[in-house]
Structure formats: structure tokens, C-alpha cells
Amino acid sequence: MDVNTQSTVLLVLDLLGTSAFALNGALTAVRVTRIDIVGVVTLGMITALGGGIIRDILIEDLPPATFSDWRYLAVAAAGSLLAFFARKLERLSTPITMFDAAGLSLFAVTGAGKALDFGLGPVQAIILGTITGVGGGTVRDVLIRRVPIVLNSELYAIPALVAATVLVVCESLEVPTLPAALGAAALCFVIRMVGVRYDLDAPRPRGFDDPDPPKPA
Amino acid sequence: MDVNTQSTVLLVLDLLGTSAFALNGALTAVRVTRIDIVGVVTLGMITALGGGIIRDILIEDLPPATFSDWRYLAVAAAGSLLAFFARKLERLSTPITMFDAAGLSLFAVTGAGKALDFGLGPVQAIILGTITGVGGGTVRDVLIRRVPIVLNSELYAIPALVAATVLVVCESLEVPTLPAALGAAALCFVIRMVGVRYDLDAPRPRGFDDPDPPKPA
Amino acid sequence: MDVNTQSTVLLVLDLLGTSAFALNGALTAVRVTRIDIVGVVTLGMITALGGGIIRDILIEDLPPATFSDWRYLAVAAAGSLLAFFARKLERLSTPITMFDAAGLSLFAVTGAGKALDFGLGPVQAIILGTITGVGGGTVRDVLIRRVPIVLNSELYAIPALVAATVLVVCESLEVPTLPAALGAAALCFVIRMVGVRYDLDAPRPRGFDDPDPPKPA
Numbered sequence: 019m020d021v022n023t024q025s026t027v028l029l030v031l032d033l034l035g036t037s038a039f040a041l042n043g044a045l046t047a048v049r050v051t052r053i054d055i056v057g058v059v060t061l062g063m064i065t066a067l068g069g070g071i072i073r074d075i076l077i078e079d080l081p082p083a084t085f086s087d088w089r090y091l092a093v094a095a096a097g098s099l100l101a102f103f104a105r106k107l108e109r110l111s112t113p114i115t116m117f118d119a120a121g122l123s124l125f126a127v128t129g130a131g132k133a134l135d136f137g138l139g140p141v142q143a144i145i146l147g148t149i150t151g152v153g154g155g156t157v158r159d160v161l162i163r164r165v166p167i168v169l170n171s172e173l174y175a176i177p178a179l180v181a182a183t184v185l186v187v188c189e190s191l192e193v194p195t196l197p198a199a200l201g202a203a204a205l206c207f208v209i210r211m212v213g214v215r216y217d218l219d220a221p222r223p224r225g226f227d228d229p230d231p232p233k234p235a
Numbered sequence: 236m237d238v239n240t241q242s243t244v245l246l247v248l249d250l251l252g253t254s255a256f257a258l259n260g261a262l263t264a265v266r267v268t269r270i271d272i273v274g275v276v277t278l279g280m281i282t283a284l285g286g287g288i289i290r291d292i293l294i295e296d297l298p299p300a301t302f303s304d305w306r307y308l309a310v311a312a313a314g315s316l317l318a319f320f321a322r323k324l325e326r327l328s329t330p331i332t333m334f335d336a337a338g339l340s341l342f343a344v345t346g347a348g349k350a351l352d353f354g355l356g357p358v359q360a361i362i363l364g365t366i367t368g369v370g371g372g373t374v375r376d377v378l379i380r381r382v383p384i385v386l387n388s389e390l391y392a393i394p395a396l397v398a399a400t401v402l403v404v405c406e407s408l409e410v411p412t413l414p415a416a417l418g419a420a421a422l423c424f425v426i427r428m429v430g431v432r433y434d435l436d437a438p439r440p441r442g443f444d445d446p447d448p449p450k451p452a
Numbered sequence: 453m454d455v456n457t458q459s460t461v462l463l464v465l466d467l468l469g470t471s472a473f474a475l476n477g478a479l480t481a482v483r484v485t486r487i488d489i490v491g492v493v494t495l496g497m498i499t500a501l502g503g504g505i506i507r508d509i510l511i512e513d514l515p516p517a518t519f520s521d522w523r524y525l526a527v528a529a530a531g532s533l534l535a536f537f538a539r540k541l542e543r544l545s546t547p548i549t550m551f552d553a554a555g556l557s558l559f560a561v562t563g564a565g566k567a568l569d570f571g572l573g574p575v576q577a578i579i580l581g582t583i584t585g586v587g588g589g590t591v592r593d594v595l596i597r598r599v600p601i602v603l604n605s606e607l608y609a610i611p612a613l614v615a616a617t618v619l620v621v622c623e624s625l626e627v628p629t630l631p632a633a634l635g636a637a638a639l640c641f642v643i644r645m646v647g648v649r650y651d652l653d654a655p656r657p658r659g660f661d662d663p664d665p666p667k668p669a
Contacts, residue, residue: 047386056393057386071293076505078514080295085359142519156595161373161383166595169481169491176490264603273610274603288510297512302576378590378600 024195028131031199032070032083033093035124039154040066040097042117048102049114050162055102061158062098067091069125069153073146077136115214118155118167122178123206126151127199130182131189140186147182148175151206173213181206241412245348248416249287249300250310252341256371257283257314259334265319266331267379272319278375279315280308286342286370290363294353332431335372335384339395340423343368344416347399348406357403364399365392368423390430398423458629462565465633466504466517467527469558473588474500474531476551482536483548484596489536495592496532497525503559503587507580511570549648552589552601556612557640560585561633564616565623574620581616582609585640607647615640 043065047058067084074082084090129150133143152168152175159166168174181202188198260282264275284301291299301307346367350360369385369392376383385391398419405415477499481492501518508516518524563584567577586602586609593600602608615636622632 056391057388060385060392075292075509076515076519078295078512081293081353081355081359085293085355085363088356088358091358091362136515138515138519139522141522141525142515145525146519160377160594161386163380163382163597165597168494169595171491174490175494273608274605277602277609292509295512298510298570298572298576302510302572302580305573305575308575308579377594378603380597380599 024131025135027195027199028128028135029089031124031203032128033089035121035128036066036070036090036093037097038117038124039069039121040094041101042114042121043154043158044098044101045114045117046158046162050164058102059095059098061161062101063091063094064161065154065158066094066097066121067154068157069121069129069150069155072153073125073129073132073150076146076149077133077138079132079136116211119207119210119214121154122151122174122210123181123203125154126178126181126206127185127203130185131195131199134186134189140190143186144179144182147185148178151178151182173209177206177209177213180209241348242352244412244416245345245352246306248341248420249345250306252338252345253283253287253307253310254314255334255341256286256338257311258318259331259338260371260375261315261318262331262334263375263379267381275319276312276315278378279318280311281378282371282375283311283314283338284308284371285374286338286346286367286372289370290342290346290349290367293363293366294350294355296349296353333428336424336427336431338371339368339391339427340398340420342371343395343398343423344402344420347402348412348416351403351406357407360403361396361399364402365395368395368398390426394423394426394430397426458565459569461629461633462562462569463523465558465637466562467523469555469562470500470504470524470527471531472551472558473503473555474528475535476548476555477588477592478532478535479548479551480592480596484598492536493529493532495595496535497528498595499588499592500528500531500555501525501588502591503555503563503584503589506587507563507566507584510580510583511567511572513566513570550645553641553644553648555588556585556608556644557615557637559588560612560615560640561619561637564619565629565633568620568623574624577620578613578616581619582612585612585616607643611640611643611647614643 040062042062044058044062046065047061067082067090070090071082071084074080074084084094126147128147130143130147132150133146134140138146152166156166156168184202184205185198188202189195257279259279261275261279263282264278284299284307287307288299288301291297291301301311343364345364347360347364349367350363351357355363369383373383373385401419401422402415405419406412474496476496478492478496480499481495501516501524504524505516505518508514508518518528560581562581564577564581566584567580568574572580586600590600590602618636618639619632622636623629
């Protein structure tokens with residue numbers, strides 16, 4: 019697969035992740051706080067673009083793709099507006115969780131892939147993919163005053179780490195980018211959703227393993 | 236108007252915005268929490284410099300003007316100290332709101348102008364101006380654990396967006412920078428203060444339009 | 453002292469600061485919230501690497517040392533894991549405070565030193581050293597929803613400012629880097645711990661000087 023096709027694959031997955039996080043962020047805004055359309059769209063766009071902006075700052079691809087490529091802004095704005103008008107969805111927590119898992123999966127893969135393209139080593143690419151995946155949701159949670167999901171949730175950083183690792187290993191084995199990226203993202207999505215469904219957690223410190231831990235509001 | 240004059244206009248407006256946000260941040264610190272002079276000055280400086288630092292990172296003008304040009308640090312520190320010693324003002328919420336609106340207006344304009352100077356497109360410049368305007372206040376609110384005003388307030392992002400748009404349009408029409416910038420900032424300031432005065436909000440999701448919504452503490 | 457030796461001194465101190473903040477962040481995570489091993493390690497690593505990443509972005513040394521030099525990641529991860537398994541320490545608040553003071557001291561010095569290496573002026577280097585010192589702890593506190601210690605604590609920013617200033621003055625007097633850096637860091641550590649021990653504060657606004665101010669949760 020030539021370089022252009024590879025870039026296109028990453029771009030498309032990046033835009034899909036952007037739209038998923040935009041829907042998630044905007045629906046979260048509607049759900050957790052009584053904010054107006056500007057607040058909903060703002061939170062949607064920050065959630066959608068936060069991970070990619072952090073990634074682009076860290077690999078020094080500035081101005082970030084968000085600014086140099088209008089499609090990111092358009093997709094993030096469209097997803098946020100769509101969520102505002104389809105906000106009955108917010109009564110269902112499943113779509114919110116699924117959009118979040120989709121954004122996490124796609125951004126973990128595109129973050130790792132872009133880091134490799136910029137010449138970072140494999141470990142760095144894995145970490146950067148994970149940061150890209152969890153970044154937008156972390157900013158979202160800080161802004162609405164929740165403990166970030168990455169600190170306080172069933173399997174969240176781990177699936178992102180797995181997806182980024184799979185992508186990096188596949189690239190080193192010269193597996194074509196499209197199946198590698200889709201497979202890695204799908205794996206992350208499945209692990210994340212299984213974790214949510216069965217309320218799985220990574221090991222906790224002892225003394226904190228009461229059966230029904232309070233969740234942050 | 237030649238390039239030097241234009242740069243001077245942006246610099247002066249940027250320093251005015253910095254001082255306004257320094258006063259606002261420091262008075263907010265005195266008002267909302269019982270913190271010492273270091274805390275007051277720290278919050279004043281972060282509020283004053285936050286928006287510009289975010290702008291300079293995103294357009295890759297590093298180190299940020301804050302570091303390469305000592306006047307920003309001096310103005311931010313002076314404004315914060317002044318607020319600490321004039322802290323009886325904190326009993327009046329109007330000055331706090333007015334300083335915030337002034338910083339928002341000036342930074343929306345200078346952010347958009349600097350983005351154009353760095354060769355970004357018009358839409359990117361508008362978004363970047365808005366980010367510059369709302370950035371410092373958002374960091375301030377996160378640090379003192381308030382829901383950011385941009386998510387939870389009467390017209391806040393919209394006037395910044397309007398001011399940035401006016402500036403970008405004026406520049407493309409080759410209106411001289413000084414009147415364009417002052418006009419755009421004044422427009423933003425007026426819209427923001429009218430919004431505060433009449434407690435106007437952008438449209439909210441239905442079901443949340445009770446007459447007296449609780450504000451975050 | 454030649455440049456290589458000087459770089460080595462800064463690197464070693466930077467890694468020591470990283471490990472101190474990793475232990476502090478991970479123990480804080482165990483202490484304040486019921487989070488799993490991923491959350492503990494994540495908070496440890498963010499606390500450890502946050503200050504240096506902010507520094508490297510501001511002086512445009514990108515990708516940050518965190519990514520280009522694997523030792524930072526390794527030290528941060530090892531410190532966080534160690535804290536997770538030695539978590540009985542969390543019942544004692546003294547180690548948490550001491551690790552925090554150590555990280556603050558070391559990062560204030562390395563931040564100022566690296567800024568000088570990158571050609572920033574003395575005032576800029578002092579401010580950047582202070583930001584590097586307080587940055588990781590501020591990010592940590594925001595993520596766990598505490599008012600940042602830099603805003604709400606006995607002497608915290610001031611010792612960092614003192615250490616950065618001492619280092620910058622020593623460098624301009626051509627004092628060898630190793631004793632200058634160690635002396636500056638030790639001074640910061642002592643001031644900070646004396647402040648904690650005797651509950652000293654910088655001057656507060658009047659009317660807020662009740663004898664037993666409530667601390668944030």
C-alpha cells in the first residue's frame with residue numbers, strides 16, 4: 019500500500035473518531051449539565067478535537083490538523099449540532115458509551131500511526147496513540163468537573179494501549195494499514211465494551227474492593 | 236497601514252487584554268477562595284497569559300510571546316498585584332465581569348489577527364481568535380473548580396466569534412487594522428455585557444428552560 | 453565544567469524529579485480516590501511527566517524528552533508501580549508531601565537550566581523553572597478535582613521561584629552546574645518543608661485570616 023493510501027486511511031479513521039467524540043461530548047453536555055447550544059457544541063468540539071490537538075502539539079505538527087485541514091472542524095461541528103438536535107438520545111446511556119469507545123479506539127490507532135509517520139519509535143508511538151485516545155475524554159471530564167474516565171473506570175486506557183500496540187506491531191510486520199488499523203480499533207472497541215458490560219476493572223488497591231464502589235457524579 | 240504599525244496595534248491590544256484578564260483572574264481568586272498573595276497573583280497571571288499561550292502553541296510561535304517579550308509578564312504581574320491591593324473591588328461583581336468581557340474582546344481580536352499574520356486561513360483565524368478569547372477564563376475556571384463560563388453562561392463564545400469574524404472580514408477588505416480591531420472588540424464587549432445585563436442565553440435543550448437555573452458555585 | 457557534564461547533571465536531576473513526582477502522584481491517587489492500578493499508574497505518570505512536557509512545549513523542544521528519551525517513561529512507570537505496591541505508605545502523609553517537595557525542587561532547577569540552554573533570558577528561565585516545578589502537581593490536582601496546591605497552600609510557588617533564581621544567578625556567575633543545581637534544589641526543599649511543618653502561608657487578603665481555614669477536600 020502506497021503512502022497516499024495509507025495517509026487516506028488514517029485521515030478517514032481520524033475523521034470518524036472526531037465525529038464519534040463530537041457526538042459523545044455533545045450528548046454528555048446535554049446529559050450532565052443544563053447548558054445552551056453554544057455550550058453543547060463547544061463541549062462536543064473540545065471532546066472531538068482535544069485528543070488530536072494534544073497529539074499534534076507533542077509531535078510538533080503545528081498548526082494542528084484541526085486548523086490546517088477544515089474537515090476536522092466541519093466534522094466536529096456537524097457531529098455536535100447533530101447531537102444537540104437528536105438529544106433524546108441522551109436518555110440512553112448506551113449510545114454515549116459507544117461513541118466514546120469508538121472515538122477511543124479510532125484515535126488510539128490514528129495517534130500511533132501518525133507518530134510512526136513522524137519518525138517516533140515504537141514505544142513512543144504506543145504511548146502517543148494512547149494519549150490521543152484518552153485525551154479528548156479527559157479534557158471533557160475536567161471541563162464538566164468529573165473525575166476523568168481514564169482514572170476511574172472499567173478498562174479504558176488498557177484497550178487503547180492494546181490497539182496502539184497492535185497497530186505498531188502490524189506496521190513493523192508490514193501488514194497493510196487498512197486491515198491493521200481496522201482490526202486494532204475493533205479489538206479496542208470490543209475490549210472496552212466488554213469492560214463496560216460486565217463492569218470489569220483492572221486490579222484495585224486492596225481495601226478498596228467493596229462490591230459497589232461509588233462512581234463520580 | 237504598514238506592517239509595523241499593524242503589529243504595534245495588535246501588541247497594544249494584546250497587552251490591554253492581558254491586564255484586563257490579570258485584574259479579573261486575581262479578583263476572582265480573592266472572591267471565590269481564601270488564597271494567599273501568591274495564589275492570587277498566580278491565578279491572575281494564568282488567566283492573563285493562558286489564552287495567549289494556547290494561541291502561540293497552536294500557531295507554533297514558540298517560545299510564546301509571554302516568554303520572549305517581557306512586557307506580557309510585567310503587565311500580567313502588575314495587574315494581579317494591583318488587584319490584590321485593590322481587593323475591595325471584589326465585593327462588586329461588575330468590575331470582575333467587565334474585566335472579563337474586556338479580556339475576551341481584546342483577545343478574540345488579537346488572536347484572529349495574529350493567526351492571519353501567521354498565514355492561517357480565515358475560518359482558522361476566527362476559531363483561533365475565539366479560542367484565544369475564551370482560553371484564559373477556561374483555565375481559570377478549571378483551576379478554581381468552576382464549570383467554565385464558556386460552557387455555562389449567557390452569551391460568551393458567541394461575542395468572541397463575532398469579534399473575530401468582524402476582524403477577519405475587515406482585514407480581507409483592507410480596512411485599517413486599528414479601527415477594525417477596536418470596532419470588533421467594542422462590538423464583542425457590548426454584546427457580552429448586554430448578555431450579562433439581561434441574562435440572555437443561547438437556546439437551551441428543551442426541558443432545561445426553567446426560569447431560574449442554578450448557577451455553579 | 454563542559455557541556456556534556458552539565459547536560460548529564462540536568463538529566464539525572466530531571467529523572468530524580470520524575471521519580472519523586474511519580475511516587476507522589478501514584479500515592480495521591482491511592483489516597484484520595486478508589487482507582488485501579490491503571491488509574492494509579494496513569495496519575496503517577498501524568499504527575500511525573502506533566503511539568504517536563506509543559507516545559508518542552510513552551511521552549512519548543514518537541515517531541516518532549518518524555519517521548520524522545522525512553523528513560524523518562526521508564527522512570528515514571530517504575531515509580532508509579534512501586535507506589536502502587538508500596539501503597540501502605542499512603543497512610544502516612546509525610547512521604548507524599550516529601551516526594552512532592554522533591555519533585556518541585558528538582559524540576560524548578562532543571563526547568564530553569566534547560567531554558568537557559570535553549571537561549572531564553574534569565575527572567576524567562578526563572579518563570580519557566582517555576583512552571584516546570586508546579587506544572588505536574590497542578591495537572592494532578594485538576595484531574596482529581598482538588599484546588600491546585602499552587603493556589604491553595606503554604607509556600608509552594610515561592611520556593612520554586614527561589615530555586616530557579618538561585619540556579620540562574622549561579623549560572624551567570626559561572627558556578628559549576630552540579631553544586632549550583634543541588635544547592636538550589638536543597639534550598640527549595642527546605643523552604644517548602646519548613647512551610648509545611650509550621651503551616652506557613654504567604655500574606656492572605658485581610659478578612660480571610662481566620663486561624664483555622666478549611667482546606668479543600
